[in-house]
Amino acid sequence: MDTRLVALGTNGFIPTFGRQTMSFLLLTPEEAILFDAGTGVARLPEPHIAELVRPYERLNIVLSHYHLDHTVGLSYLPGIWTEKPVSLFAPGEPLVEADAKQAVGKLLSPPLFPLTIDCFPSRVQLTPIEKESLSIGPHRLEVRSQTHPGGSIGMRLDDSFAYITDTAVRPETTELVQGVSLLLHEVWLTDQEAEDDPRAVSMHSFAGGVAVVAETAKVGKLMPVHHHPAKSAEQLSEIMKLLEACGSTPVVFPEEGKVYSVD
Ligand SMILES: [Zn+2]
Ligand SMILES: [Zn+2]
Secondary structure, eight states: OOOEEEEEEOBSSSOBTTBOBSEEEEEOSSOEEEEOOSGGGGGTTSHHHHHHHTTOSOEEEEOSOOOHHHHGGGGGHHHHOOSSOEEEEEEOTTTSSSOHHHHHHHHSSTTTOSOOGGGSSSOEEEEEEOSSEEEETTEEEEEEEOSSTTOOEEEEETTTEEEEOSSOOOTTHHHHHTTOSEEEEEOOBOHHHHHHOHHHHTTSOBHHHHHHHHHHTTOSEEEEESBOTTOOHHHHHHHHHHHHHHOSSOBOOOOTTOEEEOO
8 A cells, every 4th residue: 555645734824715724644554643733633534534544553744843833733633533542742841942741731731722722532653753754654754944933843754755844945854755656845935035034044944945945855746835815826836837937846736634644
């Protein structure tokens, strides 16, 4: 069985235009791994997605950082994931400016939420990510600190998949994602917007810079993610054209609910 990816939430910041916020479900032959838990987690019970997840014994969740567009969906779990266990991997110091247990505890406790993770219907095991390499089942996850307010981590799973979001464009990313089959990289800004807004460029990525990372790292395919909520489908297709014009890497636009082959 091939590794597959289901886009559950592709927006940054705010759900708009029918797009949820960041969450991507990676299904390897051995593990189901959710990269980030934004409002896209709400799509997990959609019948064709629930069907794909059913054979797995547990759900792994890896967080890039704690901003709500990447984490609010953790609070949906008591409503939609009640039987099988959850392994939650969350970044801590020195990789980001947070303590994993404190950050998750703050998000999931009264008065913000009635339940702490110890009281969720399914068992949730929290593992802080404090080193640059860890195992998820038979898989190796490599992580690196990125440039974003409060910090975030970029990730690579084996040689198949990399997930880079909520970061300025960083040349070091090239090394981390070298040769992966599929690179998900945020594209928040067009090159023109990047020129007009230096502050945004210090926190988020622009199309031309991402295209160079993908090209230099010789990735198999590039999927732009963390769409700006103000951008319509037409504006996003303009960004696709920008990315395609910048290099020879095939670009795949993520449609939420659709299943993509990774290898
Ligand atoms: Zn974000
Ligand atoms: Zn963020």
